[in-house]
Amino acid sequence: MDLRPKESSAVFFLLVIFTLNKFSEVQSICKADKVLYFIKENNAIGDIVATITAEDGVTATITSQTPAGLFSLDASLDGSYNLIAETVMDFEIFDKNTPYEVNVECTKADSPTTTLVLRIAIQDVNDNPPEFAYSQYSLDVDELTAVGTSVGLITANDPDESDRLYYRLDPEEYFYLQTDFSPNILVKSPLDYDKVQKISMTLYAQDTATGSTGVVSHTTSTTIEVNIVDIDNRPPWFQPCTETEIVSSKVCINSGYEGTVKLNEQETGPLSLTPGPVYAIDGDKDRDEAICYAFLGGNEDKTFEINIDTGSITMLKPVDVAGPIVLTVMAYQKENADQFATTTVILKVVISSNHPPTFVKPSYEGFISEDAGVDSLVLESKTSNRPLRVQATDEDFSNGYNPDIKFEVVDGTEFSITPEGFILMARTVSPGTVNLRMRVVDTSNDESSTASLTVEVTPGGLELKTGEFSTEEMAAVGASLAVVIVLCLVCIGLMVHRIKGHNTAWKKITEASIFRSTLGGGSGGPKEGMQYSNEGFQHDGDSGSVNSNLAADLENKLESGLKPQQRRGLPQENMTPSAASILQTTSSTQPDSSSLAETIDGEKEVKPILTKERRTEEGYKAVWFKQDIDPNTKEDVVIIPDTGDVDGDHEEDDDSEDEDNLRTDLDSEDEEDEEGLTSI
DSSP states (O other), X not given: OXXXXXXXHHHHHHHHHHHHHHHTTTTOSEEESOSEEEEETTOXXXXXXXXXXXXXXXXXXXXEEESTTSEEEEEOXXXXXXXXXXXXXXXXXXXXXXXXXXXXXXXXXXXXEEEEEEEEEEEOOSOSOOEESOSEEEEEEETTOXXXXXXXXXXXXXSSTTOOOEEEEEOOSSEEEEETTEEEEEEOSOOOTTTOSEEEEEEXXXXXXXXXXXXXXXXXXXXXXXXXXXXXXXXXXXXXXXXXXXXXXXXXXXXXXXEEEEBTOOOOSSOOEETSSOOEEESSTTTOOOEEEEEEESOTTOOEEEOTTTOOEEESSOBOSOSOEEEEEEEEESSOTTSEEEEEEEEEEEOOOSSOOEESSSEEEEEEETTSOTTOXXXXXXXXXXXXXXXXXXXXXXXXXXXXXXXXXXEOSSEEEOTTSBEEEOSOOOSEEEEEEEEEEETTTTEEEEEEEEEEEEOTTOOOOTTOOOHHHHHHHHHHHHHHHXXXXXXXXXXXXXXXXXXXXXXXXXXXXXXXXXXTTGGGOSOTTXXXXXXXXXXXXXXXXXXXXXXXXXXXXXXXXXXHHHHTTOOHHHHTGGGGGGSOSSOOOOOOHHHHHHTTTOOOSOEEEEESSOOOSTTEEXXXXXXXXXXXXXXXXXXXXOOOOSSHHHHHHHHHHHHHHXXXXXXXXXXXXXXXXXXX
């Protein structure tokens, strides 16, 4: 690029030189075509800087140069001289206000000497990267600094005067640059000391615009460490407390403190409070401002005193009220009382007792399997199913029973204690021995005592104790019983279905049994050697009854004893007298169950009956009597065989005679209750 002198004196000087050169051109034996010559830095040795024209026979020499040794003259064949660079030029060491100067003297015989003054300026090229003053910078920024606030300006320098630098910041999570050519660092998002205390970034400087192509480009970088400063923006926090974030603010909530004091008794030393003593810390944790304590309310009668530095509460006099007593305590920064917080201390007033509750034994030992499961009971021994139970007594009570006690595990979370004193597994525990400390507390006055508890957790899958079954075995037994019950129910169902299907047959068997019992004389059973049958009052639908089938058998016997004419179709009423042959004095075997079963499915076209009345309905064959038969009588019923002739007339006489003989025998028997016989 062209070098433009910035000082007016230098410009004036050059104009004067130019004028003198013009004035002397007429008499000069050599001359230069320019007043000021330029050469780019980083040139090669031997590069031509300027050319001097001269007359024939002129000799040109360098008489002086500032600085020395930079240039030389080289004669050309045409008689001119070239000014040659003897070194590599560097723009960064070149004085931009004072060009290099070379004095050349031209001589020729019989001619006056001509002196030329040549001035050379160095041109800048992009041969150097930008530079930051330091390889690392450190900035301190207060937390909660407003977004958009400038926290620092860090620039780089480029020895190449014409270069313009472009900047880039990485990462830009919390900070960003105002522009890419102005490295003014601004806050991008709120800073919270509790979340981040130090931020590291890299600032880049480049001598060409991002995306430029085809040009030489150089880049440099530096590291910026930002330290977030914890400012005094939070009040004291009572401990313990639960931290909660609301929008961009964080608070810590304390539930207060509790304790007990005895009525009309003054305790010495600090009161024991739960949880722990009154204590607060600076909410700005790393500032650790000194904290002071004071009562805001609840201590109007000056019964209590709080230590301004430690927060310990002591009694100045006994409490004479029933309570509870609520004290309001304030914690504030010693150097800035505007930063404060409050909490409550609730004191329960109790009547002291002479004895605290105590465990029955100073130590207990229990056993449980690791695979027993949560909420399972700890047992007294490895071979017992009896659960371990801890108990406590209170000598203030005549029977030792204090209704206000409670049990708790002081240390450890593996087991818990029920109000009744049983030990439960609270979570899964590995095999081994667990040592715990238990406490029994009188909730009315907070008096307590402790005892030790050792629980041996045995590995799972051990051999069962005698007489016990595992869960898997019990499940298998239950499944087997369920299958058996289902099979039994299926069998019962089939039996019920079969019984219902043959209900009529069972009914008729019963009817036959009752009939035999009635004719046989009651409980004594039927008379030996006798058979009785009666279907006089059976319904047509009961075709399968035992009486019906027995009557059918009697019908066959009746027809076999009839004469051929009778078998060929005599009227029913004419056949009746000879039907007495169905009652025989000879012994006959009673039908067994198999014969009864065979008669169940008998036909029902003809129904023989035994009755004292004539039945003329179609489909019936009746054997009737003049008078009823007494079932209690010991008389035999005589059966008169049919031995009549084949012809019809003789058959009628025989029938009449048989009927008269049958009636004579029946008249000699006692009269039977008509209703009893006909109802069979």
